[in-house]
Amino acid sequence: MKKLALFPALALLAVLGTDAQGQPAPAAPPVTTTTVGANLNITPKRVTFSPTQRTATVYIFNQGTAPATFDIALIDRVMLPDGQIVAADDPRHKDTAKPIIDKLASAKGMVMVAPRRATLAPGQGQTIRLRVGSVPADAKSEHRTHLTVTTIPPANVGTTAEDAAGLNPGELRFQITSVFGLSIPAIVRTAPPDVRAAVENPRIEYAEASPAGGSGASRTPVMAFDLVRVGASSLFGNVEVRPAGKRGDPIGLARGVGVYTEIDRRTMRVPLTRAPAPGEKLEVSFIDDDTSPGKLLATVQAP
Numbered sequence: 001m002k003k004l005a006l007f008p009a010l011a012l013l014a015v016l017g018t019d020a021q022g023q024p025a026p027a028a029p030p031v032t033t034t035t036v037g038a039n040l041n042i043t044p045k046r047v048t049f050s051p052t053q054r055t056a057t058v059y060i061f062n063q064g065t066a067p068a069t070f071d072i073a074l075i076d077r078v079m080l081p082d083g084q085i086v087a088a089d090d091p092r093h094k095d096t097a098k099p100i101i102d103k104l105a106s107a108k109g110m111v112m113v114a115p116r117r118a119t120l121a122p123g124q125g126q127t128i129r130l131r132v133g134s135v136p137a138d139a140k141s142e143h144r145t146h147l148t149v150t151t152i153p154p155a156n157v158g159t160t161a162e163d164a165a166g167l168n169p170g171e172l173r174f175q176i177t178s179v180f181g182l183s184i185p186a187i188v189r190t191a192p193p194d195v196r197a198a199v200e201n202p203r204i205e206y207a208e209a210s211p212a213g214g215s216g217a218s219r220t221p222v223m224a225f226d227l228v229r230v231g232a233s234s235l236f237g238n239v240e241v242r243p244a245g246k247r248g249d250p251i252g253l254a255r256g257v258g259v260y261t262e263i264d265r266r267t268m269r270v271p272l273t274r275a276p277a278p279g280e281k282l283e284v285s286f287i288d289d290d291t292s293p294g295k296l297l298a299t300v301q302a303p
Helices: 161-165
Strands: 031-036 040-043 047-049 055-062 068-075 077-079 085-087 111-114 117-120 125-132 142-152 172-177 181-189 197-209 218-229 235-243 252-259 265-271 282-288 296-302
Touching: 040 142, 040 181, 047 055, 055 117, 068 111, 117 125, 125 142, 197 265, 197 282, 218 235, 218 252, 218 282, 218 296, 235 265, 252 265
Parallel strands: 031 172, 047 181, 197 296
Antiparallel strands: 040 055, 055 125, 068 117, 068 142, 077 085, 111 125, 142 181, 197 218, 218 265, 235 252, 235 282, 282 296
C-alpha cells in the first residue's frame, strides 16, 4: 500500500548505557532547546504576465513573533511527473531530471524584482514589485521562473557569550533556527494562452493515510489519474471528484493543481471521503483557475 502523507518530526534522543569498563555511564546532562523562526505569508500564490500586462505586485507578511529578514530572489524550478517541484540547479536531480530541466523555458532573465531584501517586524508587511523587461524575439509562448522568499538567520544565531555564561555546570543548550521559505511561479506569456487539458487513466486505489495532526493510519480510498496538458500553455486549476451525474459537495477535491510546460502530464492521487458504492460511477473533473476561472477543461468517468 502507498502512504499518502508523511509528517516530519524533530526528536532529541538521550541514550543511557555503560562505559567501556561495564560501569554505568553518567546521566545525560540537562538539555535546553530553543526554536527560532519566522512565520511568512505571501499573496497571491501565482503571478502571470501577458503581452498587455507587464507589471505585478506580491505582498509578504511576517506573521511571526520576532523581527525577520527575508531574501527575495528569482529561482528556476521544474515540475516532475509526480507533481514535485525542484530547483533546476539541485544536484540531487541533475541526472534523473535532466530531460525535464532541458525543456524549461526560463523567465529569470526577463523579470525584474524589487526589493531584493526586506526586514520586517512582527505584523509588518512588504510589497514586492515585479516587471517584465525585454523579451527576446525568439521567445517561446510561455516562460517561467519562481519568486522565492527565504528567511535569513539573524547574525547572532546560536549561543551568545552571555548565554554561555549563564549555563549551569553540565548543561547543554541548543538553539534550532528554522530557515523558512515560500516560492510562487512567475509566468511570462508572450502570446495568447492555449489552455487545454485531459484526464486519463482514472482508477480507484487504496492507501494508508493519517489525518493531519492525527495518530494512526487508516485505509483510505484514492482517485488516481493522469492530468494531461494538451495545449501549449501550462495548466492551473482544481480537481473535483463526484458521483457521476450528481451535483453537490465533491467527495474528492484538490485545489491549485498545475501542470507546467516542461512536462506533458502528471500523476494525481486525490483522497476520497468515502469509497464508491458497488457499481457506482465517479466523475473526475478539472476546472480552470487561470485564464477562464470556473471553466470545465476536462472530465471523465471512472470505471
